[in-house]
Amino acid sequence: MSIVTCKDISIEYDGKVAVDQVSFTIEQGDYLCIVGENGSGKSTLVKALMGLLKLKSGEIEINKELTLGGIGYLPQQADSQKDFPASVYEIVLSGCIKSKGLRPFYNVKEKQRVKDNLERLNIFDLRHKSYRELSGGQQQRVLLARALCATDSLLVLDEPVTGLDPVVTAELYDIIEELNRREHVTIIMVSHDVRMATKGANKILQMGRKVLFFGKTKEYINTSYAKALLGGGH
Numbered sequence: 001m002s003i004v005t006c007k008d009i010s011i012e013y014d015g016k017v018a019v020d021q022v023s024f025t026i027e028q029g030d031y032l033c034i035v036g037e038n039g040s041g042k043s044t045l046v047k048a049l050m051g052l053l054k055l056k057s058g059e060i061e062i063n064k065e066l067t068l069g070g071i072g073y074l075p076q077q078a079d080s081q082k083d084f085p086a087s088v089y090e091i092v093l094s095g096c097i098k099s100k101g102l103r104p105f106y107n108v109k110e111k112q113r114v115k116d117n118l119e120r121l122n123i124f125d126l127r128h129k130s131y132r133e134l135s136g137g138q139q140q141r142v143l144l145a146r147a148l149c150a151t152d153s154l155l156v157l158d159e160p161v162t163g164l165d166p167v168v169t170a171e172l173y174d175i176i177e178e179l180n181r182r183e184h185v186t187i188i189m190v191s192h193d194v195r196m197a198t199k200g201a202n203k204i205l206q207m208g209r210k211v212l213f214f215g216k217t218k219e220y221i222n223t224s225y226a227k228a229l230l231g232g233g234h
């Protein structure tokens with residue numbers, strides 16, 4: 001069943017086209033990796049999926065039945081956010097803000113959800129720590145736990161491993177793959193790392209303002225784009 005459908009979407013900044021007539025469909029349970037050079041429109045596309053940017057033309061359909069409660073979003077982290085003065089628990093709890101709505105306090109169910117996601121990402125013991133004191137990899141786990149509080153069905157991740165060392169990067173990719181394989185969370189992830197992306201994702205979208213490739217990873221690895229990026233070692 002389709003969870004996200006983009007039909008011919010175009011997005012501009014001050015009259016300059018950043019995303020040009022892009023169409024693709026994501027099915028429930030897919031793990032889509034969006035790849036492409038710097039400035040190819042990847043972040044713009046995911047911001048549009050989150051409803052954060054206005055489309056110039058085209059439409060995005062999100063299956064509301066499958067995304068009850070919303071979409072979990074892990075945006076690109078700016079350096080200033082790494083210093084955020086709040087505890088791990090508070091940050092993860094803020095992922096429940098949409099379900100809380102106008103109620104003044106979080107309820108038992110939401111607090112349980114926080115506990116479950118802290119355990120799921122193996123950071124329960126860090127819950128009282130200040131976010132700013134954590135390592136980059138721990139911070140990303142916290143943000144992933146927060147995103148999972150917003151949804152169990154669709155996670156949108158923008159470069160979740162930027163700045164992490166190779167071991168922590170591999171760990172984070174494994175967590176994301178597990179969420180997809182074992183817990184059937186649909187994943188849309190922007191990544192620079194084509195080798196890792198082609199390992200975990202079942203579908204690839206290569207952006208170059210337009211769609212340069214969209215389809216199964218198995219087919220992508222035989223394209224000239226993939227061969228150029230992966231070399232002979234794949």
Ligand SMILES: Nc1ncnc2c1ncn2[C@@H]1O[C@H](COP(=O)(O)OP(=O)(O)OP(=O)(O)O)[C@@H](O)[C@H]1O
Binds near residue numbers: 013014037040042
């Ligand atoms: N807020 C903005 N205002 C004006 N132009 C922007 C803005 N954000 C992005 N752009 C431009 O839109 C184009 C696409 O940017 P985008 O950030 O989506 O690319 P990207 O593929 O995610 O790049 P990167 O891999 O470097 O993160 C670029 O030319 C960029 O300069």
